[in-house]
Amino acid sequence: MAGYYSPLTSTRTLLLKIPPVEPGTVGPCPVAPDALQGIKRQQTNPARWNGAGWQDFVAALRTSSVELAEGAAACGVYATDAGGTAYGLPHGVVLARSAGQISLLLKAAQAHRVPVTVRGGGLTTEGESVAFGGVLLDMSGMSRVLNVDAQALTVRAEAGIYWHALAEELRRENLDYLSAPLNLTSSVGGTLGVGGIDVNSARLGCSADQALSLQVVTPTGEIVECSDGENPELFQRVILGYGQFGIITEATLRVRPYTPLAMHYYYYSSLRTAIEDLQMLDRNDASDYSGILTIMDCAVNLLVAFDSDEREAAFRKNWESRLRGYGEFGFALCMAGHYALRPWKFREALYLLQRKREVFPEFRRPEYMREGKMHDRSVVFSRAVWKHWGSRQMVIPDLATSADKFIEAVERGNAVCRKYFVHYTLYCVGIKLRPDHQPHYEMSCVPPDAEGWAYGCEFEPMIEGGIYSRDHFQSFKNAIYDVGVDMGASYYRFGGMMKGYIRRVFGDALVDRHLAMKRRADPAMILNRDVIF
Amino acid sequence: MPATLARAPAAPRDYAACSGCNLCVLVCPMWRSHRDPRFTPEGLAKALQHGATAAQLAAPVEACSLCGACDPVCPEGIDLPGLVMDLRQKLANSLSPRSSPLLDDLCASLQQGVASGVASRSAPLLLPGPDLRADAALLARVQALLGLAIADDDGDDIALALELGVEIPQHRLQQFLASLRGHSIVAADGLLLRQLRRWLPGSQRMGLGAALSSRPAVRSNLLATDLYVIEARAYHGDYERMVAYYDRLQLETGCALNLDLQRIAIPAGAQGLSQKLGATPGDGDAQAKWILKGRRPARIVVESMADRAAFERVCDLPVVHLAELGEDPEMIKRRPHAFG
Ligand SMILES: Cc1cc2nc3c(=O)[nH]c(=O)nc-3n(C[C@H](O)[C@H](O)[C@H](O)COP(=O)(O)OP(=O)(O)OC[C@H]3O[C@@H](n4cnc5c(N)ncnc54)[C@H](O)[C@@H]3O)c2cc1C
Ligand code: SF4
Ligand code: SF4
Numbered sequence: 001m002a003g004y005y006s007p008l009t010s011t012r013t014l015l016l017k018i019p020p021v022e023p024g025t026v027g028p029c030p031v032a033p034d035a036l037q038g039i040k041r042q043q044t045n046p047a048r049w050n051g052a053g054w055q056d057f058v059a060a061l062r063t064s065s066v067e068l069a070e071g072a073a074a075c076g077v078y079a080t081d082a083g084g085t086a087y088g089l090p091h092g093v094v095l096a097r098s099a100g101q102i103s104l105l106l107k108a109a110q111a112h113r114v115p116v117t118v119r120g121g122g123l124t125t126e127g128e129s130v131a132f133g134g135v136l137l138d139m140s141g142m143s144r145v146l147n148v149d150a151q152a153l154t155v156r157a158e159a160g161i162y163w164h165a166l167a168e169e170l171r172r173e174n175l176d177y178l179s180a181p182l183n184l185t186s187s188v189g190g191t192l193g194v195g196g197i198d199v200n201s202a203r204l205g206c207s208a209d210q211a212l213s214l215q216v217v218t219p220t221g222e223i224v225e226c227s228d229g230e231n232p233e234l235f236q237r238v239i240l241g242y243g244q245f246g247i248i249t250e251a252t253l254r255v256r257p258y259t260p261l262a263m264h265y266y267y268y269s270s271l272r273t274a275i276e277d278l279q280m281l282d283r284n285d286a287s288d289y290s291g292i293l294t295i296m297d298c299a300v301n302l303l304v305a306f307d308s309d310e311r312e313a314a315f316r317k318n319w320e321s322r323l324r325g326y327g328e329f330g331f332a333l334c335m336a337g338h339y340a341l342r343p344w345k346f347r348e349a350l351y352l353l354q355r356k357r358e359v360f361p362e363f364r365r366p367e368y369m370r371e372g373k374m375h376d377r378s379v380v381f382s383r384a385v386w387k388h389w390g391s392r393q394m395v396i397p398d399l400a401t402s403a404d405k406f407i408e409a410v411e412r413g414n415a416v417c418r419k420y421f422v423h424y425t426l427y428c429v430g431i432k433l434r435p436d437h438q439p440h441y442e443m444s445c446v447p448p449d450a451e452g453w454a455y456g457c458e459f460e461p462m463i464e465g466g467i468y469s470r471d472h473f474q475s476f477k478n479a480i481y482d483v484g485v486d487m488g489a490s491y492y493r494f495g496g497m498m499k500g501y502i503r504r505v506f507g508d509a510l511v512d513r514h515l516a517m518k519r520r521a522d523p524a525m526i527l528n529r530d531v532i533f
Numbered sequence: 534m535p536a537t538l539a540r541a542p543a544a545p546r547d548y549a550a551c552s553g554c555n556l557c558v559l560v561c562p563m564w565r566s567h568r569d570p571r572f573t574p575e576g577l578a579k580a581l582q583h584g585a586t587a588a589q590l591a592a593p594v595e596a597c598s599l600c601g602a603c604d605p606v607c608p609e610g611i612d613l614p615g616l617v618m619d620l621r622q623k624l625a626n627s628l629s630p631r632s633s634p635l636l637d638d639l640c641a642s643l644q645q646g647v648a649s650g651v652a653s654r655s656a657p658l659l660l661p662g663p664d665l666r667a668d669a670a671l672l673a674r675v676q677a678l679l680g681l682a683i684a685d686d687d688g689d690d691i692a693l694a695l696e697l698g699v700e701i702p703q704h705r706l707q708q709f710l711a712s713l714r715g716h717s718i719v720a721a722d723g724l725l726l727r728q729l730r731r732w733l734p735g736s737q738r739m740g741l742g743a744a745l746s747s748r749p750a751v752r753s754n755l756l757a758t759d760l761y762v763i764e765a766r767a768y769h770g771d772y773e774r775m776v777a778y779y780d781r782l783q784l785e786t787g788c789a790l791n792l793d794l795q796r797i798a799i800p801a802g803a804q805g806l807s808q809k810l811g812a813t814p815g816d817g818d819a820q821a822k823w824i825l826k827g828r829r830p831a832r833i834v835v836e837s838m839a840d841r842a843a844f845e846r847v848c849d850l851p852v853v854h855l856a857e858l859g860e861d862p863e864m865i866k867r868r869p870h871a872f873g
Contacts, residue, residue, distance in 0.1 A: 073590065076583025077570055082553065095569055121555060140558075141568050164559050168794055172827025185555035367780040367796050376794045383556075383795070386608040392552045 046088075046530040049115050049133030054091055057112035061094075064104040068092040068135070078119060078136050084393035085470050086127025090117065090136035096160055097141050099215060099223045099249040106247070106527070107221035109135065113524045118243050120160060120190025123183060125396050126493050128242065128531045129190070139189055142249060145169040154212060155255050159189030159248040167378060176258040178210045184382040189248040192239055195431075195445045195492055197456055199291040199303060199381075202282040202430030206446075208239045209434050210254045216246035219522035223249075228436070237517065239437075240444035243528040244514075245521050259307040260373035261289065263363075266325030268300040269334065271414060275407050275428065277323050278302055282430040282453060286319040287311070289377075292428040295355045296348065297414050299335070300325075305377070351423065359388050389425065391463050395473045397480040398458040400445050401489040403430075406455040412483045413459050420476040421461035428457045443506055443514055447490040456492060499532060548616055550609040551578035557603035557613060560797045562820050563596050563805070572596055574603040574613040577620070587623035594620045595807040599696060599724055600800035601769030614727070614769075621698025621806070639697065642690035643705050658713065660687040662721040664838035665741075671856055675741070678748055678859045681719055686712045692725040697806065706732075719744040721837070723766020730770060740767030742836030743778055745855040754858040757787030760830035762844070764837040765800035788834070791824045799824050802839035821847045834858065 061068050069075075070092045080087050094105055109116045115134030122129045139160030146156040150173050157166055163177065164184035170176055179198035181191060192214070196207020204210070213227035216238050224246070226235040237245040268274035274292050281290050281304065289305035302325050306312035326334060339349040362384040368375050401409045410428060417424040431454045433446065446454050459480055484491055485504045503511050515533050519525065525533070557574040558564050570576045572593045580590055587594065594617055603613040659681040665672050666687075676683060688709050694701045710732055717737040720726040729738050742764045745751050755761065761782070768775045776796050783790055791799045801821045821843040833852045835841045844852045 072583045073580045073585035074571065076585065077553075077576055077579040079579070079583065080553070084552070122553065138570060140570060143568060162555070162559060164794070169826075171794060183554075184559060367776055379794050383606075383608070386554050386556060390552055390554055390608050392550070394552075 046127075046132050048088060049091075051091060051133060053112045054114065057108055057114045058092070060108040060112065061105065064108060066094060066101055066104050066108070068094050075136070078122070078131060078138070081125065081127060081129045082123040082394050083125030083127065083396075084391075085125075085395065085473055086130050088127070088130045088132035090131035091133055093136045093138060095141035096137055096139045096249070099217055102137065102217045102247055102249060103221040103223055105135065105137065105221075106217060106219060109526045110220055110522075110524045113526065115526050115529050117530070118189075118247055118528055120187030120193075121162060121183075121185045123181070123186045123190070124194075124493065125394050128493075128528070132530060134526075137247070139187060139247075143187075146250065148173050148175065148255075150175060153255050153257075154252055156250060156252045157188060159192070159214075159251050160187050162187055163191070164378070164382070170255055171258060174258050175255045177207075177253060177255055178204045179207050180378065181207070182378060182381045182385055184378065184386075188251050188253070190243075192248055192251060193241055193243045195240060197429050197431055197492070199289040199305070199429060202290050202432055202453060203285065203288060205432045205434055208440070209437055211239060212252045212254060214238060214248050214252070215250035217249055218246045219527040227252075236439040236442075237521075239440045240446070242531050244518055244532055245527075247527070260370065260375045261305040261307065261377050262309070262312045262372065263303065263305045263374050263377075264320075265328065266302040266304065266323050267328065267331035268302060268325045269298045269331075269338070271297055271300055271410060271426070272407055273324050274300040274302050275410060277325065278428065278430065279403055279406070279453075279455075280322065281319060282432075284319065286315050290430065292426065294426045295352060295359075296423070297418075297426070298338075299331075299352055305374075359384065362387065389460055389462070393463060393473070394460075395463075395477065396458050396460045396493070397477040398456055398492045399480065399484045399487075399489045400431075400447050400450075400454050400456040400492055401484075401487060402447055402450040403453050403455055405487055405489065406457070409455075409483060409487055409489055410457045412487075413457060413480050416476065416479045416483065417459050417461065420472065420479070423462040423464065425460045425462065426457055427460065428455065430455050443502075443510055445490055445492045447488070448506075449488065454490075458492075499530075502532060546609055546611050548578035548581045548611060550611055551575060551582065552609055553579065554608060556606045556608065560602040560606055560793065560795065562598060562600060562602070562800055563593065565823070566819055567596070574607075574611075574616070577616060578611065578613070581616075587620045588627060590620060591624055594624060596805040598800060598805050600765040600798075601723070601727065602765060602797045602800065604769050605772035606795060606797060618695060618698065622700065623698075625698040625700070639690055639693050639699060643694060643699070643702055657681045657717040657719065658684040659741075660684050660718060660720040660722065660725065661741075662687060662692065662725075663689050665721050668838070671854060674856045674859060675745065678750060678856055679719060679744055684712065684718075687720075688722075688725055691728075692722045695724055695728055696809070720767075723764055723768070723770055723837075726767050727770030740764060740771075740775075740836070742767060742855060743775065745836070745859075746782060747778075748859065750859045751855055752782070752786065755782075755786040755788050755834065756832070758831035759786075759788040760791070760824075760828060760833045761786075761788045762791045762801050762824070762833060762835045762837075762840050763798045764835075764840065765798040767836075768798045789828060789830060801835070802837070802843035804839075818843055818847050 058068060074093050075089050078093065079089055096102055106116065116137055117131035117134065118137045118139060119129040120139050141160060142158035143161040143165060144158050145166065148155050155170065162185050163180035166177060166188065179196065179200050181196055182198065192208045192211050213225060214235065216224050216226055216234060218224060224231055224234060228235060234246065238248060278290055278292055281287050287304045288307045288311055291303050292300060293303065294300045306315065339345055363380060368380050374380060399409045399413055410426065414426065433450060433452060433454060481491065481501050485501065490505060518533055553575060555575060561573050563572040577590055577593060597617045599614050599617060601614045607613060659676060659679060661672055661683060665675065686709055691701055691709055713733060718729065719739050719741055721741040723740060726738055726740055763779060779790060791801060793799055799820060801824055825848060830850065833844050833850055834855060835852060836855055841852050841854060
């Protein structure tokens, strides 16, 4: 290394020799190969597909009359997912129109070995629905309700439909879906592939468990109907299968009569106590909806809600007195006392007050309240989620564990959050498991040792206009995921940037078995290939 | 009666803020008819983020009906209808001039301006718009119900220019605004009303629908079996106040509203620019059909003439304009005006 004169310090300083670079050219990498030794490298975007044979593939599609859009205006929409940390562009986009069209697309993709990435709502946060080259198949073009059977309480819909669009149609028949993610714009197909947790999942299970049957286009282009009774192996692999074993094009789902909710909120200053109470309610089937949302780890909100007056009355009679949380007024008094004795924590108190002022009214908007009951709770919750937690970067790592391990997982995750961010929110819910669906859960977000219920916690930092590097976010996520590996937990968000965790969590034997299945089903390994394997 | 003093809207953000949440897609009638993400406000914002030009986005920009439904749902506070209007203006400036009798008349009118008499300062004014002007009997009824003078210059040409993306000459705009300053305004055109909110901040403005339905003579004749169709542009242009206003109306009268689960008004007679100019056949009636799906009202009550036409095409239910619900105009004349 040569010595260079530094005008800043006016002393001779040792600097790296960076050769001058001609404008308009890319110079050699100034970082020596051994320069980052000892520093843990973070996994980032998968490598972009090299585009071999793309033109032949495009010609084949044209012959089959499958429309493909190329160029910035068409592809730019798909550059990232809701996570906003993984970026990649497809070579071209196909807008899903029918199972037949998708079958032609997949057959051509197998023949030409072109990767196909499927996107529903694109609400993944680890880049699973981002295409790093190849074709992006946008399922939102298939988003119609095909049939509502109000007698049998089922609906058949195209799988690209957003849950909220489905709810709009169902409400015209005074029906509702069972459970769906609280964001309005995830799609049915995308959610059945990954899980789907709602504040009623402790009672009704994850969204994927409400599917009765599916129409699937396999990676080699066959159009197959599957259910627990028909082609059950395919059904098991496609449900919670992260789009590895087929593209869901239609789904028959269970539905239920629509009801407004009676909501109750209890406030805790201890996460542990709140989680114990949540699990007590779930075990005893004491409420129709339950979940925890924190403002801070010393201001924890346990939400409890009911579909009927009878269920609410039974809760009041049998369970409410066992809860150790306070009502809003009682908790405010408690907090006032707490901060009066700790005046140096006034910033924390101000934050609590500010959050309360901003967020609480959102849950009480008069146009959604009638006679003390909340209507269209998914709209109320989801709009609040987007408004108060949404941004161009959504970093939401999570842990899913058995009921026994949950408190420890949340406390350890909470400690990680504290280390990385000033403010953050934890969102915890129970997920009732269906014993008959055990095969569906293999290598999924449902932890292998969970019985009866699994529990999930999302750890969501409040970005609040702050600027963090991608590495900071990634290190945070890795620290949460490491807790999972250590505890034998599972995660809701597999894929993309964190697929390195799959083997560590499930072990080689199980992953290799699934990989062998994947190779048989998808010989050219084209379908959603960057997500899991 | 809705509060009439509007708060100044928060400064809108531009397309760069789009996070891709898709919420605007859920409410967009363009999306409903195309099922193609390029025909959505999100599609426009994302394409612009990736360097697309106005010309590349011409098809969706012209298909947009400027219903404004996307505006209140955007959690990032992006002025999406404003974005479309900007793009239309860019298109209008960059393309070889379109020629149509409509455009020719408009340009002439914008240059000429409108001679207006001197209305007494502070007297409330009605801007009826061309559809209502064309129905003299209904206009008379509206006037009697609201007790308002009709503005000599009701800004028809300006409303049309906003819609078409035609630049409004400064002198014409100033002339129009000068004729309105100091007056309370009731406007039938929701797009014009939205824009007046920016041009005349602090002024008292109200949509025709809200003005009429706040009259007891009209409101008392709304029935629980009615489907009440809110005019989408005026509603979305002043969403926070209007959502509360119509919520009370619904509670008081029991009528059904054309609101979706997000409390966004489903625009009934939504037509894109290309349909308005007759360049492409529209399926504007798809929206009216969607509003009626699964509903069996005894009567449809509309605020706008365009919505009346849409429902008359798709069903054989009685369709009445709000003003037709009012009592005998002679009796109403004795009541104070809409802002009274
Ligand atoms: C603000 C926010 C809030 C959230 N809240 C919740 C919540 O409350 N509960 C919850 O469970 N989750 C939540 N999530 C996560 C998100 O909802 C889920 O990941 C979601 O259900 C995915 O659905 P999607 O349609 O967006 O799928 P995408 O993100 O488009 O895709 C998910 C995966 O499935 C594949 N895929 C998509 N469509 C199909 C198909 N038709 N067939 C086969 N494979 C397909 C994709 O390739 C991808 O691998 C939230 C996310 C965000 C950003
Ligand atoms: S104004 Fe209406 S039609 Fe235009 S983009 Fe917004 S919602 Fe769609
Ligand atoms: S609602 Fe706003 S932020 Fe969300 S996708 Fe549409 S434009 Fe983007």
